[in-house]
Amino acid sequence: MSRKPIIEIRELTKIYTGAEEPAVNSISLEIFPGEIFGLLGPNGAGKTTTISILCGLFPATSGNVTIDGLDSQTDMVKIKQVIGVVPQDIALYPTLSGRENLTFFGNMYGLHGSALRDKIDHYLTEFGLEKHAGKAVGKYSGGMKRRVNLIAGLLHDPKIIFLDEPTVGIDVQSRVVILEYLMEINKKGVTIIYTSHYMEEAEQLCSRVAIIDRGNIIALGNPKELVAEQPRFQNLENVFIHLTGKDMRD
Amino acid sequence: MLFIMPVVLIVISSLMQEFGWSSLTKDPTVQVLFVDNDHDSLSLKIKSGFRESQSFEVIDRLNNNLLTDSTAKNAVKRGEYLVAIVVPKGATSTMRANVRLSVAKTLAGFGIGNPGLVNGIVFKDSVDVKIYFDPTVKKTFKNALISSIRENYYKFQTDWVFKTFNQEIALQMPMYKAPKDAFKEILHFKEEYPSYREVELIPNTSQHNVPAWTIFAMFFIVIPLTQSMIQEREGGSLFRLLTMPVSYMTLLMGKVGVYLVVCMMQTAAMLLAGILLLPLFGLPMLVLGNDILALFVMSMVVSMAAVGYGLMIGTIAKTHQQAAAFGSISVIILAAVGGLWVPIYLMAPFMRTIANLSPLNWAITGYYSIFLRGGNLIVIVPQAIKLLLFFLTTVSITALYYKYKSPLNN
Ligand SMILES: Nc1ncnc2c1ncn2[C@@H]1O[C@H](COP(=O)(O)OP(=O)(O)OP(=O)(O)O)[C@@H](O)[C@H]1O
Numbered sequence: 001m002s003r004k005p006i007i008e009i010r011e012l013t014k015i016y017t018g019a020e021e022p023a024v025n026s027i028s029l030e031i032f033p034g035e036i037f038g039l040l041g042p043n044g045a046g047k048t049t050t051i052s053i054l055c056g057l058f059p060a061t062s063g064n065v066t067i068d069g070l071d072s073q074t075d076m077v078k079i080k081q082v083i084g085v086v087p088q089d090i091a092l093y094p095t096l097s098g099r100e101n102l103t104f105f106g107n108m109y110g111l112h113g114s115a116l117r118d119k120i121d122h123y124l125t126e127f128g129l130e131k132h133a134g135k136a137v138g139k140y141s142g143g144m145k146r147r148v149n150l151i152a153g154l155l156h157d158p159k160i161i162f163l164d165e166p167t168v169g170i171d172v173q174s175r176v177v178i179l180e181y182l183m184e185i186n187k188k189g190v191t192i193i194y195t196s197h198y199m200e201e202a203e204q205l206c207s208r209v210a211i212i213d214r215g216n217i218i219a220l221g222n223p224k225e226l227v228a229e230q231p232r233f234q235n236l237e238n239v240f241i242h243l244t245g246k247d248m249r250d
Numbered sequence: 251m252l253f254i255m256p257v258v259l260i261v262i263s264s265l266m267q268e269f270g271w272s273s274l275t276k277d278p279t280v281q282v283l284f285v286d287n288d289h290d291s292l293s294l295k296i297k298s299g300f301r302e303s304q305s306f307e308v309i310d311r312l313n314n315n316l317l318t319d320s321t322a323k324n325a326v327k328r329g330e331y332l333v334a335i336v337v338p339k340g341a342t343s344t345m346r347a348n349v350r351l352s353v354a355k356t357l358a359g360f361g362i363g364n365p366g367l368v369n370g371i372v373f374k375d376s377v378d379v380k381i382y383f384d385p386t387v388k389k390t391f392k393n394a395l396i397s398s399i400r401e402n403y404y405k406f407q408t409d410w411v412f413k414t415f416n417q418e419i420a421l422q423m424p425m426y427k428a429p430k431d432a433f434k435e436i437l438h439f440k441e442e443y444p445s446y447r448e449v450e451l452i453p454n455t456s457q458h459n460v461p462a463w464t465i466f467a468m469f470f471i472v473i474p475l476t477q478s479m480i481q482e483r484e485g486g487s488l489f490r491l492l493t494m495p496v497s498y499m500t501l502l503m504g505k506v507g508v509y510l511v512v513c514m515m516q517t518a519a520m521l522l523a524g525i526l527l528l529p530l531f532g533l534p535m536l537v538l539g540n541d542i543l544a545l546f547v548m549s550m551v552v553s554m555a556a557v558g559y560g561l562m563i564g565t566i567a568k569t570h571q572q573a574a575a576f577g578s579i580s581v582i583i584l585a586a587v588g589g590l591w592v593p594i595y596l597m598a599p600f601m602r603t604i605a606n607l608s609p610l611n612w613a614i615t616g617y618y619s620i621f622l623r624g625g626n627l628i629v630i631v632p633q634a635i636k637l638l639l640f641f642l643t644t645v646s647i648t649a650l651y652y653k654y655k656s657p658l659n660n
């Protein structure tokens with residue numbers, strides 16, 4: 001690909017204080033505008049750690065990240081304006097209603113007034129939450145919480161969206177709604193980086209995937225090509241198990 | 251809940267304190283057993299002195315029997331009464347005799363009367379006024395009672411000395427006419443409480459209590475504040491906030507803003523309770539100082555100190571339990587040490603030094619300047635500055651801790 005990458009990761013390493021092994025071990029990666037990029041890997045592989053650094057939650061131990069032409073070490077506040085984040089763990093105020101949560105986070109992005117209200121209404125309808133908008137999020141079902149968690153990362157129309165396991169623990173209906181919506185905004189040019197344990201989902205959705213294990217990238221490429229490279233396997237899941245082994249992880 | 255609890259606190263504690271206080275300062279409340287074996291002017295004078303002071307109720311009969319030394323003593327022994335006073339038989343006559351003798355001796359020095367005879371006479375032995383105290387009474391109460399008796403005694407004796415002089419002189423010098431009022435008491439004790447106020451205000455329990463409990467409640471903002479911070483951290487909302495294009499300092503200041511408003515509203519609620527609610531319980535009304543601006547500024551800096559303290563604990567504490575336990579216990583200690591409950595003038599000298607280090611002490615000192623001394627903005631400047639510096643320090647510690655030791659950042 002000759003396009004200029006929208007995200008460039010150079011030899012990124014993260015060693016948590018007190019940890020013996022690096023959680024992310026000198027990975028380098030380029031992600032291009034308009035991609036749906038999948039970060040795949042078993043538990044503890046370093047997916048959340050990588051995404052957290054890209055979102056500016058904490059600094060890397062070493063390495064460089066450039067997002068949308070901006071250096072993450074100097075321009076993180078500007079970067080944060082163009083990225084949306086959907087964390088792995090539900091990040092909402094349980095005592096506030098869905099609408100209150102979204103209004104609060106919208107305000108934090110500098111959105112106010114009727115523009116914000118219209119936007120929230122639009123998303124609540126889109127994700128079938130309009131009836132529950134006034135209910136405390138703590139009383140939502142798991143799928144409803146996931147949907148609000150997703151909307152909160154979309155409110156400011158980000159150019160790049162990071163999603164950490166957006167479809168974990170939800171029913172097929174919710175999952176389909178979420179994935180279709182992601183494909184829809186991707187068509188409008190939004191770059192999506194997402195992690196998942198569902199190989200089938202990633203295979204269908206992603207233009208490229210990186211398989212990470214123990215902080216290292218062990219495979220990178222278009223999912224269909226990765227499957228084709230291993231003639232013995234018919235799908236990404238089998239390739240994944242072949243590459244990462246059958247041992248269970250911490 | 252945040253508003254109701256402190257208000258309940260203030261009412262209950264004021265009621266409790268009011269009982270303790272008013273027993274010494276208001277209404278006939280302390281009952282004094284009075285055994286009169288003298289039946290003369292001196293005992294009557296002491297008795298009426300007690301009655302006038304209004305702090306004591308004089309009781310000279312139990313079960314319709316006049317008290318005797320032993321019945322009174324037993325009543326105190328059984329803990330039924332705090333104090334009994336026994337004025338001995340002949341107290342008045344002994345005093346009169348000794349006064350007459352000393353007057354005669356004085357006049358004899360001038361060659362008046364019969365010096366040879368007078369100088370040969372010796373004074374009668376002094377008489378003992380016995381006082382039985384219940385062992386549980388406080389020293390301050392004892393002192394107050396004894397000095398009350400002593401005061402009445404001296405008044406009476408001085409009066410008597412003058413009378414005797416007049417009589418003796420009139421006896422010796424027939425043309426001497428006793429002046430109508432030869433004696434006027436010179437010392438008269440009038441209670442005053444100097445303050446910056448124009449109209450003087452006698453300190454009542456509410457003026458002491460309401461500010462103290464208000465400060466205590468303000469610092470208890472630490473609990474909801476730390477709980478919300480930790481919930482934000484554990485619930486992941488902080489995680490999301492940190493992915494937003496705002497700095498951590500901005501987030502902190504947003505929190506400070508919200509909790510300052512809550513703290514100020516709580517303060518207003520408690521002061522209003524002091525003004526409107528306490529009188530309904532028959533307690534004295536809280537009187538705000540002359541300077542509402544000073545009161546506002548003071549409340550603001552105290553709120554800031556409290557919120558800053560909460561931010562610091564909320565950032566450093568690892569769990570809800572840690573924050574709640576440390577937060578509440580430390581506030582209680584700072585309150586106790588800072589003289590919120592026991593005035594610092596009653597503390598040992600080294601404790602007073604420690605008290606000066608407690609931000610709650612700065613707060614109460616500032617509030618007392620306003621509520622008890624009627625102070626204005628200038629008077630509270632030292633306390634306000636200290637509290638402001640405390641706020642800045644806690645916020646700096648919070649920011650530094652976040653930067654270098656944040657749990658998200660390890
Ligand atoms: N805050 C932290 N402090 C110390 N070690 C951590 C911390 N967060 C993660 N780790 C460790 O770093 C490694 C990578 O964790 P990470 O959460 O990035 O994995 P993951 O790929 O997201 O896993 P999962 O699929 O379970 O979400 C793991 O060994 C984990 O135990």
Ligand SMILES: [Mg+2]
Nearest residue numbers: 047048049088
């Ligand atoms: Mg993860």
